Amino acid sequence: MMAVNVYLWASLKKFTNDKDILTIEATTIGELISVLRRDFPGLKPFLDSGISFAINGELSNPNSNESIPDEAEIYIMQKLKGG
Amino acid sequence: MAKDDITKSFKFIGTRPNRPDGFEKVTGRAKYGADISAVGMLHGAVLRSPYAHARIKSINFEKAAKLDGVKAIITRDDFPKDREGEPLKLLENTIAGEIAYYDGHAIAAVAATSVFTAKEALKEIEVEYEVLPHVIDVDDAMKPNAPIVRENAGDFSVPEGSSPNVASYIEFGRGDIAIGFDKADIVKSGLFKTEAAHQGYIEPHACMAQLDHNGQGEMWVCTQGHWYIRQMCSEVLGLEASKLCVTPSEIGGGFGGKTTIFIEPLALALSKKSGGRPVKIVMSRSEVLRATGPTASASMDVKIGMTKDGYLTAGCVEFRMQGGAFGGSPVSEALQCAFASYNMEAVHHIGFDVLANRPRAAAYRAPGSPMAAFAVESLIDEMCTDLNLDPIDVRLKNAVAEGSKSSYGPKFKKIGLIETLEATKEHPNYSIELGVNQGRGVAAGYWMNHGGETSVSVSLAEDGSVNVSVGTPDIGGSRASIALMTAETYGIPYDSVRVNILETGALGFNEPTHGSRATLASGKAVYEAANQTIAEMCRRVAKKWQIDPEAVYWENGYAKPAGPNAGDFSPISIKQIASEMDKTGGPIAGHHEASIRGVGHSFGVHIADVEVDPETGRVTVLRYLVAQDAGRAVHPSYVEGQFQGGAVQGIGWALNEEYVYGEDGCLQNAAFLDYRIPVASDLPNIDTIIVEVPNPDHPFGVRGVGETGIAPPLPALANAVAAATKIRLRSLPMSPTKVLKALKTGNDGC
Numbered sequence: 001m002m003a004v005n006v007y008l009w010a011s012l013k014k015f016t017n018d019k020d021i022l023t024i025e026a027t028t029i030g031e032l033i034s035v036l037r038r039d040f041p042g043l044k045p046f047l048d049s050g051i052s053f054a055i056n057g058e059l060s061n062p063n064s065n066e067s068i069p070d071e072a073e074i075y076i077m078q079k080l081k082g083g
Numbered sequence: 084m085a086k087d088d089i090t091k092s093f094k095f096i097g098t099r100p101n102r103p104d105g106f107e108k109v110t111g112r113a114k115y116g117a118d119i120s121a122v123g124m125l126h127g128a129v130l131r132s133p134y135a136h137a138r139i140k141s142i143n144f145e146k147a148a149k150l151d152g153v154k155a156i157i158t159r160d161d162f163p164k165d166r167e168g169e170p171l172k173l174l175e176n177t178i179a180g181e182i183a184y185y186d187g188h189a190i191a192a193v194a195a196t197s198v199f200t201a202k203e204a205l206k207e208i209e210v211e212y213e214v215l216p217h218v219i220d221v222d223d224a225m226k227p228n229a230p231i232v233r234e235n236a237g238d239f240s241v242p243e244g245s246s247p248n249v250a251s252y253i254e255f256g257r258g259d260i261a262i263g264f265d266k267a268d269i270v271k272s273g274l275f276k277t278e279a280a281h282q283g284y285i286e287p288h289a290c291m292a293q294l295d296h297n298g299q300g301e302m303w304v305c306t307q308g309h310w311y312i313r314q315m316c317s318e319v320l321g322l323e324a325s326k327l328c329v330t331p332s333e334i335g336g337g338f339g340g341k342t343t344i345f346i347e348p349l350a351l352a353l354s355k356k357s358g359g360r361p362v363k364i365v366m367s368r369s370e371v372l373r374a375t376g377p378t379a380s381a382s383m384d385v386k387i388g389m390t391k392d393g394y395l396t397a398g399c400v401e402f403r404m405q406g407g408a409f410g411g412s413p414v415s416e417a418l419q420c421a422f423a424s425y426n427m428e429a430v431h432h433i434g435f436d437v438l439a440n441r442p443r444a445a446a447y448r449a450p451g452s453p454m455a456a457f458a459v460e461s462l463i464d465e466m467c468t469d470l471n472l473d474p475i476d477v478r479l480k481n482a483v484a485e486g487s488k489s490s491y492g493p494k495f496k497k498i499g500l501i502e503t504l505e506a507t508k509e510h511p512n513y514s515i516e517l518g519v520n521q522g523r524g525v526a527a528g529y530w531m532n533h534g535g536e537t538s539v540s541v542s543l544a545e546d547g548s549v550n551v552s553v554g555t556p557d558i559g560g561s562r563a564s565i566a567l568m569t570a571e572t573y574g575i576p577y578d579s580v581r582v583n584i585l586e587t588g589a590l591g592f593n594e595p596t597h598g599s600r601a602t603l604a605s606g607k608a609v610y611e612a613a614n615q616t617i618a619e620m621c622r623r624v625a626k627k628w629q630i631d632p633e634a635v636y637w638e639n640g641y642a643k644p645a646g647p648n649a650g651d652f653s654p655i656s657i658k659q660i661a662s663e664m665d666k667t668g669g670p671i672a673g674h675h676e677a678s679i680r681g682v683g684h685s686f687g688v689h690i691a692d693v694e695v696d697p698e699t700g701r702v703t704v705l706r707y708l709v710a711q712d713a714g715r716a717v718h719p720s721y722v723e724g725q726f727q728g729g730a731v732q733g734i735g736w737a738l739n740e741e742y743v744y745g746e747d748g749c750l751q752n753a754a755f756l757d758y759r760i761p762v763a764s765d766l767p768n769i770d771t772i773i774v775e776v777p778n779p780d781h782p783f784g785v786r787g788v789g790e791t792g793i794a795p796p797l798p799a800l801a802n803a804v805a806a807a808t809k810i811r812l813r814s815l816p817m818s819p820t821k822v823l824k825a826l827k828t829g830n831d832g833c
Contacts, residue, residue, distance in 0.1 A: 054493035082598020083339025
């Protein structure tokens with residue numbers, strides 16, 4: 001299984017052993033979220049609060065079935081609001 | 084002309100036909116939220132708190148219930164008591180429980196046979212309050228001894244030791260800030276403040292709801308997103324979502340303010356309590372201003388480093404935004420937008436979502452971006468002035484482009500900020516000579532845009548015309564743009580397409596028309612659905628010609644043989660195919676459901692010329708230019724309309740609009756006479772430049788244009804006023820009173 005770099009906002013470091021870049025083994029967004037929940041339980045309220053992803057620069061709602069491309073750069077952000 | 088490599092030529096995209104809903108709207112035939120009625124309908128009215136913060140000790144509605152014509156009275160006791168999390172916040176904001184958290188907070192509601200009777204009944208409801216201390220200003224709310232708005236309201240993100248009024252905290256950045264500032268020749272910082280502003284939609288909130296004892300109901304409502312209304316009402320009332328059918332009316336403006344619930348659960352609860360009779364509630368303007376969702380007020384510290392030749396080296400922001408009593412300010416979006424237009428090695432962002440005794444903030448056009456732009460673009464302008472640098476040249480030197488890493492992390496795909504800056508610089512407005520007391524301001528703005536959950540269907544009528552069904556209410560011409568994209572896809576006339584906006588039972592879930600997404604997302608989905616029907620038409624023609632489906636292709640409304648090897652057949656029109664549907668396999672329809680990808684980031688640059696009257700402090704906008712990358716302007720007139728509308732709202736926010744609270748914490752200007760939005764006579768013609776750097780991830784290059792236009796006006800006008808007066812105002816609005824004070828004292832308004 002490939003490893004991808006997941007970038008979190010710095011204010012979440014307190015839940016991730018002071019790291020804001022995590023290397024996670026996952027092939028789909030669903031797997032990625034599961035690993036984050038398992039390894040960093042403090043992130044659960046954040047993950048449950050509504051999040052958006054940027055995968056290789058493309059912003060989107062979370063889709064657990066979405067495949068993660070090789071060497072993807074993934075940012076997890078708060079769910080975006082629009083007017 | 085599109086500034087890209089896409090050489091497609093379009094037949095319909097880029098033309099300016101009349102909007103399909105135009106006739107109904109200009110003749111008054113179109114039905115808005117308040118226009119619906121039903122047999123046996125009751126009228127609802129809402130009792131609201133006269134206090135900014137008060138414990139509700141008792142509610143006695145015995146006298147009100149005895150009034151002839153009163154059919155139902157509800158309080159919080161009529162709602163589920165087991166809600167938690169976001170549904171509880173929605174419920175609390177809809178109707179107060181033990182505590183009224185802001186002036187205008189709903190306390191009780193009445194349904195009666197007439198509006199008059201319902202309002203009379205409100206007067207007979209006796210409420211005993213215990214007034215509590217309140218806090219209105221965001222900085223006051225963060226002070227150590229500030230009144231606590233709601234106990235234990237902070238979420239997982241709030242650092243230990245924070246004010247109890249901090250609801251959430253966010254921090255992110257990259258690079259070494261200290262090194263970044265060391266590289267700078269000039270480092271400046273400043274405090275900037277903006278006041279809460281309302282979206283100012285002309286149509287007040289209105290709905291008619293019917294709910295039976297078994298939880299089955301219907302609702303007619305003016306909203307940007309009827310699936311959101313269904314979801315939120317179901318969560319608040321404990322209904323099964325599929326049993327509530329929500330139909331959107333036409334909408335007289337929303338701008339983000341109609342993406343959540345206010346009166347809708349009250350109407351449903353009143354209907355249920357009255358035995359299932361339909362109940363209509365229409366808000367007054369005062370109720371809209373007191374008790375719906377304006378945007379946040381903000382207090383923002385900014386520090387920026389720049390080299391003497393205009394390169395940005397580092398930037399820090401700390402934004403504090405109050406989002407009302409239940410949180411929800413757009414502080415994270417504001418932080419994402421703050422430095423998004425620029426390449427900067429080192430950036431650091433901190434944000435606080437702060438509670439105050441005000442109504443819960445709702446989205447407002449590019450939520451958070453205008454405040455961020457005001458703070459950052461104002462400070463950059465100060466530095467340009469200090470260093471005698473051209474403000475557009477400085478922005479060009481630092482502008483992000485394809486491949487740039489955004490200030491919040493992800494890399495940009497193809498974007499058009501540089502092209503927009505260049506177009507702005509070439510425009511005549513940038514070189515017109517200015518007179519005495521006049522000044523020119525330039526500013527850029529950014530919005531990320533949004534795709535979102537989308538479901539559409541497309542079907543052929545028997546005469547070859549096409550019905551398109553979408554779930555995104557038309558708030559800015561999306562029927563026209565979707566019809567144009569449909570016509571382009573099929574190669575049929577624009578007038579042969581009808582775009583319908585359907586109720587919640589007819590399509591899968593749709594996010595609202597928000598995030599500048601309707602044309603982008605519904606358009607992309609319709610393109611996919613239409614191509615399903617085209618493939619089916621080609622299959623049926625292939626059967627008729629007895630050739631492989633791959634040997635048939637679609638062009639300009641006709642199925643055609645793909646080449647000489649396919650056979651010698653005369654093209655068959657969509658009309659003929661449709662007329663034979665019943666004999667060739669039945670109806671032809673397509674649908675598409677997805678979380679739409681391929682969002683195109685949006686950048687805009689504005690130039691404002693103003694004149695400041697030194698005797699009165701009045702700021703007159705002399706001329707105004709909006710340049711923005713639309714990706715592709717599907718219907719240029721409506722793109723220009725979005726540009727102009729955003730600019731006008733930004734001008735209002737910059738110069739006049741603000742929520743004014745008294746010492747008692749009550750809103751003092753809950754009417755359009757006192758809450759001053761711009762009218763036509765306040766404004767010059769808003770010139771526009773549509774820059775087209777097509778979004779490569781959309782079939783027609785669309786980015787979405789609805790929101791970015793409201794971000795640059797706040798700093799553009801502040802920069803223009805500073806140029807005219809040589810005094811920097813760091814607090815909005817720049818009302819005549821504030822400008823006059825600044826002229827006399829040099830006070831920056833903070």
